[in-house]
Structures are given as C-alpha cells and as structure tokens.
Amino acid sequence: MGKNSIRVLAVASGGGHWEQLMLLRPTLSRYDIRFATTEPAMAAQHGIADADRLPDCNQNRPVRSAICGLVALRVVLKHRPDVIVSTGAAPGFFCILAGRLIGARTLWIDSVANGEELSMCGKLSKRFAHECWTQWEHLAGEDNPRYFGAVL
Amino acid sequence: MIIVTVGMQLGFDRLIAAMDALAPGLAMPVIAQTGKGLYRPQNMEVREKIAPAEFEALVERCSLIVSHAGIGTVLTAARFGKPILVMPRRADRGEHRNDHQLATVDKFAGRPGILVAADESELAPRIAEGLALKDWSAARSSTARQLHEALAAFIESRPL
Numbered sequence: 001m002g003k004n005s006i007r008v009l010a011v012a013s014g015g016g017h018w019e020q021l022m023l024l025r026p027t028l029s030r031y032d033i034r035f036a037t038t039e040p041a042m043a044a045q046h047g048i049a050d051a052d053r054l055p056d057c058n059q060n061r062p063v064r065s066a067i068c069g070l071v072a073l074r075v076v077l078k079h080r081p082d083v084i085v086s087t088g089a090a091p092g093f094f095c096i097l098a099g100r101l102i103g104a105r106t107l108w109i110d111s112v113a114n115g116e117e118l119s120m121c122g123k124l125s126k127r128f129a130h131e132c133w134t135q136w137e138h139l140a141g142e143d144n145p146r147y148f149g150a151v152l
Numbered sequence: 153m154i155i156v157t158v159g160m161q162l163g164f165d166r167l168i169a170a171m172d173a174l175a176p177g178l179a180m181p182v183i184a185q186t187g188k189g190l191y192r193p194q195n196m197e198v199r200e201k202i203a204p205a206e207f208e209a210l211v212e213r214c215s216l217i218v219s220h221a222g223i224g225t226v227l228t229a230a231r232f233g234k235p236i237l238v239m240p241r242r243a244d245r246g247e248h249r250n251d252h253q254l255a256t257v258d259k260f261a262g263r264p265g266i267l268v269a270a271d272e273s274e275l276a277p278r279i280a281e282g283l284a285l286k287d288w289s290a291a292r293s294s295t296a297r298q299l300h301e302a303l304a305a306f307i308e309s310r311p312l
Binding site for chain 1 (some may be wrong): 204208226228230252255263266293294297299300303306307312
C-alpha cells in the first residue's frame with residue numbers, strides 16, 4: 001500500500017485538542033486524511049470543509065456519551081480508516097473504540113495540557129488503543145503510555 | 153500590536169492590571185481580552201470576549217501575545233509562529249482551581265518563541281525580549297520533530 005493511500009481518520013474536540021491536531025497536520029496530510037470534530041466551524045476556519053461532526057460529551061453526561069458513541073461508530077463505518085488518531089477528548093476515544101471493531105490501528109495522543117496525570121480517556125486508551133502516548137516524558141510508563149515528544 | 157488574553161473562562165486581573173500599567177510605555181497598541189475579570193483597564197483596548205475567528209486574525213497581525221499559561225493560546229501562537237509571553241495563574245491567589253499552569257510554564261520555558269514571566273514583576277523585561285524576537289519563525293522544536301516522526305512511523309506501520 002502506497003503512503004498516500006493509507007486512510008487516516010484524525011479526531012479532536014474543539015479548542016486545545018483541535019489545535020494540537022492541527023500542529024500535527026503537516027504529517028497527517030501525507031496520507032488519505034479525514035477529520036472529525038465537535039466543532040466543524042473551527043475546522044472550516046482551517047480550510048477543512050468536510051469534517052464530520054461529533055456531539056460533545058464527557059463522563060458526566062452518560063446519555064450524551066452513548067449518543068456520541070453511536071455517532072462515532074457511524075463516522076468510523078463511513079470512512080473505514082486504516083488508522084485512527086485522536087488528540088482527545090471523549091469523542092475521539094469513542095472513535096478509537098469504534099475503530100477497534102473494524103480492525104483499524106488506533107493511536108491516542110494525550111493532550112499536552114495533561115502534565116500531571118493522564119486524562120481519564122488516556123488511561124482507558126492504555127487498554128483500548130493500540131498505542132497511547134503522553135506528551136510529558138515523566139508520565140511515560142514502562143510499557144505505556146509511551147513518550148515520543150510533544151506538539152510544541 | 154500586542155494582544156493580551158486570559159481566556160474565556162476566568163478573569164486574571166493581576167495580569168490585566170500589570171499590562172495596563174505597562175501599556176503606555178510600549179509604543180504600540182495593546183488589545184486586552186479580559187474574560188470575567190473585574191479590573192477596568194485605562195490604557196488598553198478592552199474586549200471581554202473575542203470570537204475565535206477574530207482572535208486568529210488579531211494573532212496573525214500582532215507582534216507579541218501576552219497570556220495566562222493556557223495551553224490553547226500557546227498552541228495558537230505556535231501555529232501562527234508568533235512569540236508568546238505567558239504568566240501562570242496561581243491557585244493561592246484564587247486564579248485557578250490548581251497550579252497546573254505552573255507545570256505548564258516549567259515545561260515550555262525555553263521552547264522556541266515561548267517566554268515566561270513568573271509574576272508581574274518579570275513582565276516588562278520579558279516583553280522587551282519577546283518584541284526583539286521579531287524575526288523569530290516557528291522553528292519546530294526537537295520534541296515536535298520527534299512526535300511528527302513517531303506519528304508517521306505509526307501510520308506507516310514502521311517500528312517506533
């Protein structure tokens with residue numbers, strides 16, 4: 001499979017999560033890249049007109065989280081990516097879970113904002129994603145999360 | 153032009169008041185996004201909130217960003233290749249729930265284009281340094297290069 005034909009779904013919620021994904025864009029753009037976010041208007045501002053919308057959710061909103069999980073599954077089934085990458089938060093984690101169902105390889109990059117401990121979804125990703133990376137060297141564990149640098 | 157921003161969620165009057173005192177000596181317009189702060193600046197153009205699109209347009213035009221140590225603003229500055237001076241909020245002053253902004257500044261001090269003022273007394277010299285970085289371009293740090301390389305390796309199923 002040529003590089004350009006590797007299909008990648010990149011997912012981030014609005015705000016700092018999305019900023020971090022955009023800083024990784026020069027590398028992501030080498031592949032067949034699709035984006036999903038909670039704030040498509042923000043994506044449009046970056047010239048990404050066709051980002052899929054995911055409902056925002058967090059662990060305190062169980063019903064909304066369930067809906068978000070279903071929408072994430074629909075988005076993943078629509079694109080059938082080879083690889084799913086998320087810089088957070090919960091909606092990105094749901095895409096990673098959905099990705100496991102279709103055999104995608106999945107990568108969680110915990111937000112650089114989490115310098116004291118891994119986010120809750122980051123901790124879950126240690127089990128459920130193929131790779132879980134922290135952007136803080138001192139948070140790296142023996143097996144995971146692994147540390148390979150930071151967006152800044 | 154200098155943009156001062158404290159984010160949308162909380163005020164940060166200690167930073168806003170200190171920048172208001174410095175603004176007359178800066179020889180350029182200063183625009184302050186003050187959030188929920190109570191201090192009323194006299195020497196800066198004041199906006200409680202700035203919509204994201206307009207904020208980005210201002211960042212594109214500015215010479216320096218002065219900000220609380222919020223990761224979102226640091227990331228925006230990095231994307232536009234603008235120098236940013238951050239001053240951390242402190243929990244003991246009621247400026248945030250915890251001191252995670254202190255950890256943030258520890259981590260980012262010394263990265264290309266990122267300056268730190270531990271408190272308001274350090275703002276003036278750091279602003280001068282930040283403005284002197286005029287030809288600073290968004291040099292990718294070594295940690296960022298590492299992360300991009302690892303990401304490409306993961307996507308291409310190469311060994312990490």
